[in-house]
Amino acid sequence: MKKDKPSILITGAAGFIGSALAIKLLEENNHVIGIDNINNYYSTSFKKERLSNIIKSPNSSKYWNFHKISIENKNQIFNIFEKYRPKIVVNLAAQAGVRYSLENPEAYIKSNLVGFFNILEACKSFDVENFIYASSSSVYGGNKKVPFKENDSSNHPISLYAATKRSNELMAHSYSHLYDIPSIGLRFFTVYGPWGRPDMAPMIFANAIMNQLPINIFNFGKMKRDFTYIDDVVESIKRCCFKPATVSNTFDKFDPENSCSFAKHRIFNVGNSKPVELEIFIELLEDALGKKAIKKYDELQKGDVISTLSDTSLLTKWIDFTPSTSIQDGILYFAKWFENYYEH
Ligand SMILES: NC(=O)c1ccc[n+]([C@@H]2O[C@H](COP(=O)([O-])OP(=O)(O)OC[C@H]3O[C@@H](n4cnc5c(N)ncnc54)[C@H](O)[C@@H]3O)[C@@H](O)[C@H]2O)c1
Known part of the structure; x- marks a missing residue:
């Protein structure tokens, strides 16, 4: 008899990455449970449109369940875990954004620390078999050495978000060790699309x-993003x-961040490994949208990193896949979507 696929819980399912992941997993006949508090950090109607896209996915009536709850609410989180018993949990819910962490630091403590802790507790109590969570390239702080590798220093954050x-x-590492929860932290590099x-x-x-509104170009355009x-x-x-x-059975002293000899915990960069200058990015977008930008140059913003560049060799080794969509193609796909969206 065919074994049922394990159910997968995604937190932050109305978000950019969460909604795209939900659609992909549903297309491949997985049972997906999504939760999101649909907060108003940015347009809630945009988040609801993303949820409608998920519902349009052919398998959603069979395999999709959504609950509007916050990961800060431990009771509600435990009820969801009790009800669905997910075997795989992907935690994407977080207060994102570097600049906003200067304005509203409390939101980061609530969602990213208290909420994250609640998810870890639920993983522990309900025997989750695989925990994946979103980290960020911002953990590399102001590191000058590029490309960023997982074992580079990440103990000098320049924003509260980071x-x-x-x-x-660190929290996931300790839970992985104490309660035997296999966990993977993914350090995403500026995701677009x-x-x-x-x-x-x-x-x-x-x-x-x-x-035709002015664009603020920080650090006078001297910024690069992967x-x-x-x-x-x-x-x-x-x-x-x-x-x-x-657990890594070949503990590599050159790679202590990623291969731990006692905890089932790994960290991987998820980047394209090709840094793009901000001005080039804007030029490509201008070409794709067929209009010129009105540029306004400005100073570097507090908390901003000047340049990011990933080394993804560990990710490639682990999952046999390397992010490689070129910026030229990616911007074309993005601009095409944007024009359609803008017109409707
Ligand atoms: N997009 C990127 O470039 C990028 C880069 C690095 C890391 N990340 C991380 O990846 C994850 C997903 O990012 P995204 O770009 O999809 O962000 P997003 O803001 O679009 O999605 C996050 C979702 O989580 C929800 N959320 C926030 N706090 C919550 C809470 N307490 N309870 C329940 N839901 C909550 C929000 O409503 C939102 O829909 C985040 O953890 C983010 O920090 C993203």
Whole structure:
């Protein structure tokens, strides 16, 4: 008899990455449970549109369940785990954004620390077999050495957001060790694509270009980002869902961050490994949208990192996949979606 596929819980399912992951997993006949508090950090109607897209997915009536709850609410989280008994948990719910952590630090403590702790507790209590969670390239702080490797220093965060993400990695490591929960932390590098985050540069720039409004270009354009296309990120998470972390039996002293000799815990960069200068990114977007940007140069913002670049060799070794959508292709796909969305 065919064995049922394990059910997968996604937190932050109305978010950019969570909604795209849910659609992919549903397409492949997985039972997916989504939770999200649909907070108003950015447009709640945009988040609801993403949820409608999930519902349009052919398998959603059979395999999709959604609950509007917050990961800060331990009782509600435990009720969900009790009801669905997920074997795989992907924690994407978080207060995201570097700049907003200067304005509203409390939101980061609540979602990223208290909420994250509740998810860990639930994983412990309900025998979750594989825990995946979102970390961030921001944990590398102001590191100058590129590309960023998982065992580079990540103990000098330059924003509270980064500090919470690094804390998540340490918390997950301890739970993995104490309660034998296989866990993988994924350090995402600037994710972009259709249904992207309205608070991030690609969407802000596209909006400004379409409406002929000025674009603030920070650090006078001297910024580089390792932009990673959403489909590559989704594929990476999906593959990690089906390859839980193991203890490393060949403890590598050159790679202490990633291979632990006693905890089933791994950390992987998820990036495209090709940094793009901000001005080049804008030029590509201008070409794709057929309009010129109105540029306004400004100083570096507090908490911002000047340059990011990932080394993804550990990820490739683990899941036999390397994010590789070129920025040229990715921007074309994104711009096509944006124009359609903008017109409707
Ligand atoms: N997008 C990127 O470039 C990027 C880069 C690095 C790390 N990340 C991390 O990846 C994850 C997903 O990012 P995203 O871009 O999809 O962000 P997103 O803001 O679009 O999605 C996060 C979702 O979580 C929900 N949420 C927030 N706090 C919650 C809470 N307490 N309870 C329940 N739901 C809550 C939000 O409503 C939102 O829908 C986040 O953890 C983020 O920090 C993203």
